[in-house]
Amino acid sequence: xxxxxxxxxxxxxxxxxxxxxxxxxxxxxxxxxxxxxxxxxxxxxxxxxxxxxxxxxxxxxxxxxxxxxxxxxxxxxxxxxxxxxxxxxxxxxxxxxxxxxxxxxxxxxxxxxxxxxxxxxxxxxxxxxxxxxxxxxxxxxxxxxxxxxxxxxxxxxxxxxxxxxxxxxxxxxxxxxxxxxxxxxxxxxxxxxxxxxxxxxxxxxxxxxxxxxxxxxxxxxxxxxxxxxxxxxxxxxxxxxxxxxxxxxxxxxxxxxxxxxxxxxxxxxxxxxxxxxxxxxxxxxxxxxxxxxxxxxxxxxxxxxxxxxxxxxxxxxxxxxxxxxxxxxxxxxxxxxxxxxxxxxxxxxxxxxxxxxxxxxxxxxxxxxxxxxxxxxxxxxxxxxxxxxxxxxxxxxxxxxxxxxxxxxxxxxxxxxxxxxxxxxxxxxxxxxxxxxxxxxxxxxxxxxxxxxxxxxxxxxxxxxxxxxxxxxxxxxxxxxxxxxxxxxxxxxxxxxxxxxxxxxxxxxxxxxxxxxxxxxxxxxxxxxxxxxxxxxxxxxxxxxx
Ligand code: AMP
Numbered sequence: 001x002x003x004x005x006x007x008x009x010x011x012x013x014x015x016x017x018x019x020x021x022x023x024x025x026x027x028x029x030x031x032x033x034x035x036x037x038x039x040x041x042x043x044x045x046x047x048x049x050x051x052x053x054x055x056x057x058x059x060x061x062x063x064x065x066x067x068x069x070x071x072x073x074x075x076x077x078x079x080x081x082x083x084x085x086x087x088x089x090x091x092x093x094x095x096x097x098x099x100x101x102x103x104x105x106x107x108x109x110x111x112x113x114x115x116x117x118x119x120x121x122x123x124x125x126x127x128x129x130x131x132x133x134x135x136x137x138x139x140x141x142x143x144x145x146x147x148x149x150x151x152x153x154x155x156x157x158x159x160x161x162x163x164x165x166x167x168x169x170x171x172x173x174x175x176x177x178x179x180x181x182x183x184x185x186x187x188x189x190x191x192x193x194x195x196x197x198x199x200x201x202x203x204x205x206x207x208x209x210x211x212x213x214x215x216x217x218x219x220x221x222x223x224x225x226x227x228x229x230x231x232x233x234x235x236x237x238x239x240x241x242x243x244x245x246x247x248x249x250x251x252x253x254x255x256x257x258x259x260x261x262x263x264x265x266x267x268x269x270x271x272x273x274x275x276x277x278x279x280x281x282x283x284x285x286x287x288x289x290x291x292x293x294x295x296x297x298x299x300x301x302x303x304x305x306x307x308x309x310x311x312x313x314x315x316x317x318x319x320x321x322x323x324x325x326x327x328x329x330x331x332x333x334x335x336x337x338x339x340x341x342x343x344x345x346x347x348x349x350x351x352x353x354x355x356x357x358x359x360x361x362x363x364x365x366x367x368x369x370x371x372x373x374x375x376x377x378x379x380x381x382x383x384x385x386x387x388x389x390x391x392x393x394x395x396x397x398x399x400x401x402x403x404x405x406x407x408x409x410x411x412x413x414x415x416x417x418x419x420x421x422x423x424x425x426x427x428x429x430x431x432x433x434x435x436x437x438x439x440x441x442x443x444x445x446x447x448x449x450x451x452x453x454x455x456x457x458x459x460x461x462x463x464x465x466x467x468x469x470x471x472x473x474x475x476x477x478x479x480x481x482x483x484x485x486x487x488x489x490x491x492x493x494x495x496x497x498x499x500x501x502x503x504x505x506x507x508x509x510x511x512x513x514x515x516x517x518x519x520x521x522x523x524x525x526x527x528x529x530x531x532x533x534x535x536x537x538x539x540x541x542x543x544x545x546x
Contacts, residue, residue: 010174010175010176010177010200010201011177011200011201011204011205012087012172012174012175012177012200012204013082013083013086013087013181013200013203013204013240014083014086014087014172015172015204016083016204016207016240016243016244017043017046017047017050017083017087017243018047018172019243019244020043020046020047020242020243020244020246021043021044021046021047023246024043024220024243024246025042025043025044026042026043026044027042027043027220027246027247027248028040028041028042028248028249029041029042029043029046029076029079029248029249029250029251030248030249030250030251030268031074031075031076031250031251031253032075032251032252032253032255032260032264033075033253034073034075034119034120034121034143034253034254035143035147039075039076041076043243043246046076046079046080046083046243047083048168049080049084049163049168050080050083050084050087051084051167051168051169051170052080052084052163052166052167052168052170053080053081053083053084053085053088053163053166054084054085054087054088054170054172055166055167055168055169055170056084056162056163056165056166057084057085057088057090057115058088059162059165059166060115060137060138060162061114061137062090062114062115063090064088064089064090064173064175064179065089065090065091065179065180066090066091066112066114067090067091067092067093067111067112067113067114067183068081068085068090068091068092068093068113068114068115068116068117069092069093069094069095069108069111069113069115069116069117069136070092070093070094070095070116070117070118070230070231071095071097071104071116071117071118071119071122071125071126071231072094072117072118072119072122072142072230072231073119073121073229073230073251073252073253073254074226074229074230074235074251074252074253075119075142075251075253076251077117077142077159078119078142078230078251079230079239079249079251081117082182082230082234082239082240086181086182086200086203087172088170088172088173089173089175089179091180091181091182091183091197092181092182092183093111093113093182093183093184094182094183094184094230094231094234095107095108095116095185095231096185096187096229096231096232096525096526097121097122097125097231098524098525098526099525101125101128101129103193104125104129105129105132105133106192106193107185107193107195108129108133108135108136109132109133109134109135110185110192110195110401110402111183111185111195111401112135113133113135113136114135114136114137114138115136115137115138115139115140116133116136116138116139116140117140117142117159118139118140118141118142119142119143119254120141120142120143120147120149121254123141123149123151126139126151126154127151127153127154130153130154131153138157139154139155139156139157140156140157140158140159140162141156141157141158141159142159143158143159143160144158144159144160144161145158145160145161177199177200177201177204178199178200178201179199179200180197180198180199181198181199181200181202181203182197182198182203182234183195183196183197183198183401184196184198184231184232184233184234184330185330186330186331187330187524187525187526187528194400194401194403195400195401195402196330196331196397196400196401197401198234198333198395201394202333202394202395203234203237203240203333203395204240205366205394205395206237206240206333206335206366206395207237207240207241207244208244209335209364209365209366209367209395210236210237210238210241210335210364211241211244211245212364212365213340214338214340214362214364215335215338215340215364216241216272216274216301216324216326216335216338217299217324217340218241218242218245218247218272219245219246219247220245220246220247221247221271222245222247222248222271222272223247223248223249223250223268223269223270223271223272223296224238224241224242224247224248224249224250224270224271224272224273224274225249225250225251225252225261225264225265225268225270225272225273226238226239226249226251226273226274226275227252227256227261227273227274227275227279228274228275228276228279228304229526232304232526233328233329233330233333233334234333235274236274236301236303236326236328236334236335237333237334237335238274247272248268250264250268250270252264256279256282257282257286258282258283258284258285258286258287259286261279261282261283261286262283262286262287262292262294265294265296265297266294266295266296269295269296270296270297271296271297271298271299272297272298272299272300272301273297273300273301274300274301274302274303275300275301275302275304275527276302276303276304276305276526276527276528277302277304277305277306277307277308277311278305278466278523278527278528278529279527280300280302280311280315281311281465281466284311284314284315285465287319293319294319294320294321297319297321298320298321298322299321299322299323299324300315300321300322300323300324301324301326301338302323302324302325302326303325303326303327303328303334303360304526304527304528305528305529306360306434306452306455306456307323307325307358308455308456308459308460309354309358309456309460310456310459310460311323311459312325312354312357312358313354316354323357324338324339324340325338325339325357325358325359325360325361326338326339326360326361327360327361327422327432327434329420331396331397331407331418331420332367332391332393332395332396332397332418332420333395333396335364335367335395336360336363336364336367336369336391337360337361337362337363337364337367337369337432338361338362338364339356339357339358339359339360339361339362339431340361340362341353341356342429356431358433359427359431359432359433360424360431360432360433360434361431361432362429362430362431362432363430363432366393366394366395367391367392367393367395367396368391368392368393369389369390369391369392369426369432370389370390370417370426371385371386371387371388371389371390371424371425371426372387372388372390373387373388374387376409376411381426381427381428381430382425382427382428383425383426383427383428383431383433384425385425386423386424386425386435386448387423387424388419388420388422388423388438389419389420389422389423389424389432389434390409390417390418390419390420391417391418391420392415392416392417392418396418397418398416407419421437421438421439422434422435422436422437422438423435423436423437423438423441423448434452435448435450435452436448436450436451436452440452440470440531442454442469442470442471442479442480442481443471443478443479444474444477444478444479444480444481444509444510445476445477445478447509449469449481449510451468451469451470451471451481451531453506453510454467454469454481454483454506454510454512455467455468455469455483457501457502457505457506458483458485458498458501460501461493461498461501462488462491463487463488463491463492463493464485464486464487464488464491464493464498465486465487465488465489465491466485466486466521466529467483467484467485467486467521468483468484468521468529468531468534469481469482469483469484469512470482470484470531470534470535470538471535472513472514472538472541472543472546473539473541473546474513474543474546475546476546480512480513480543480546481510481511481512481513482512482513482514482515482516482538482541482543483498483512483514483515483516484515484516484518484521484534484538485498485515485516485517485518486517486518486519486520486521487517495514495515495517498515499511499512499515513543513544513545513546514541514543514544516538516541521534522534
């Protein structure tokens with residue numbers, strides 16, 4: 001072998017903020033704060049305060065390799081921790097405040113977090129769990145001295161005091177790019193959540209790939225508002241991509257309702273956003289009800305669960321906002337595929353192009369994927385055969401934190417693949433489409449029914465706000481689809497009308513056996529419908545005729 005003779009500069013997260021400071025010092029970071037106001041800073045100032053964070057956590061006795069947790073909204077202080085903590089060699093552990101308190105405490109103990117930085121909104125959670133979290137030595141409220149809360153239960157430190165006392169002289173240490181940088185736990189709908197430990201290398205490579213034109217297509221001309229929380233797989237990498245490309249960042253804080261988001265989009269001239277479908281439902285309900293239009297928004301990334309075709313159409317055809325349907329998972333940093341066209345697709349009709357966008361899309365470079373049958377044999381890329389989706393690549397998990405057993409499956413060639421738990425097809429152009437989460441597929445008499453397909457038809461009806469399709473037990477067919485539906489406010493629709501809406505849209509045998517109208521569908525901690533809860537709720541449901 002002949003060695004290449006290029007520099008071995010490590011790929012480090014500190015490099016991202018150094019680059020932004022040097023090349024985009026005046027680009028703004030705008031945050032709606034828990035204080036109730038809108039705060040403005042720049043990459044230069046963010047870098048300065050990130051160095052203060054590095055000194056401050058050193059002063060608290062946090063050593064490289066130790067975990068520092070956050071329980072915080074999207075905002076500039078959270079971003080300072082992203083760079084200050086990881087940049088100094090510790091691992092930033094973003095906790096999801098929407099989990100129940102016991103689960104948060106369990107995760108903190110598993111990760112052995114040494115310090116926890118939190119937004120004031122979450123003080124009640126902190127007071128509830130602090131005595132159960134033995135590893136945490138410092139509880140830091142991300143606020144200034146004047147607004148520091150009094151707590152009889154927890155000894156609190158003040159974030160702004162810590163920073164004010166810390167020098168902004170700090171030289172980012174250079175270390176192995178495989179060092180752990182941050183950590184996220186899987187949503188853990190079954191069993192305990194599992195920790196995924198990202199590295200500096202995986203994060204920087206993921207950012208580079210995410211920014212590519214056929215991925216999220218981000219540049220110094222963009223103004224990005226990540227609605228997806230910084231505690232949900234690092235806001236899909238956007239807090240790293242934005243300084244890499246020099247894009248303006250806008251953070252919504254805790255105000256995620258349709259009106260607050262729309263007002264912020266307009267006030268800050270946001271060009272690009274990202275979030276799960278349930279968030280966009282709220283935003284679109286607001287724009288529809290008030291006859292509003294986006295004046296600067298050009299595209300939005302939708303992922304986390306399947307983007308319903310009716311939402312995709314509405315965004316693109318009425319609002320002129322391009323939808324980038326994307327797929328990924330916590331174990332993948334998260335980005336795996338994005339649905340963007342190839343040159344040859346210019347020749348397609350509008351309907352054919354939409355059909356491609358409904359798919360979760362093509363693998364970005366770095367992500368290798370395949371579908372296999374029950375015996376692990378490769379399935380053809382014909383857009384029809386469906387099977388377990390397996391992936392591999394430099395930003396895909398190899399092992400879970402503290403777990404001895406490898407989650408990977410080894411193929412005949414000795415390559416390790418991560419089983420995603422998703423069932424998918426891949427077409428000849430490499431467009432992957434998720435049929436279902438393997439545990440959500442409805443197995444009716446040996447045939448599979450995609451719950452996603454059934455839900456998409458339901459939400460295309462104008463009276464339907466949200467729909468979940470789950471398997472109900474059936475004596476003859478094992479499982480049959482049951483549709484759980486939330487009506488739009490003041491909308492009328494009957495079971496019969498909704499079932500009639502399926503005619504010609506899916507095969508007869510795939511039409512749900514029954515419809516149940518409910519006030520709300522339970523959502524999980526990342527805004528996805530909690531089908532496990534629904535299945536539990538309807539486990540004794542008797543289908544008509546069963
Ligand atoms: P999480 O790790 O919580 O982000 O969840 C990852 C899972 O969300 C994936 O394995 C998929 O089942 C689902 N998911 C993510 N994006 C999509 C999408 N665009 N369409 C359908 N399912 C998705």
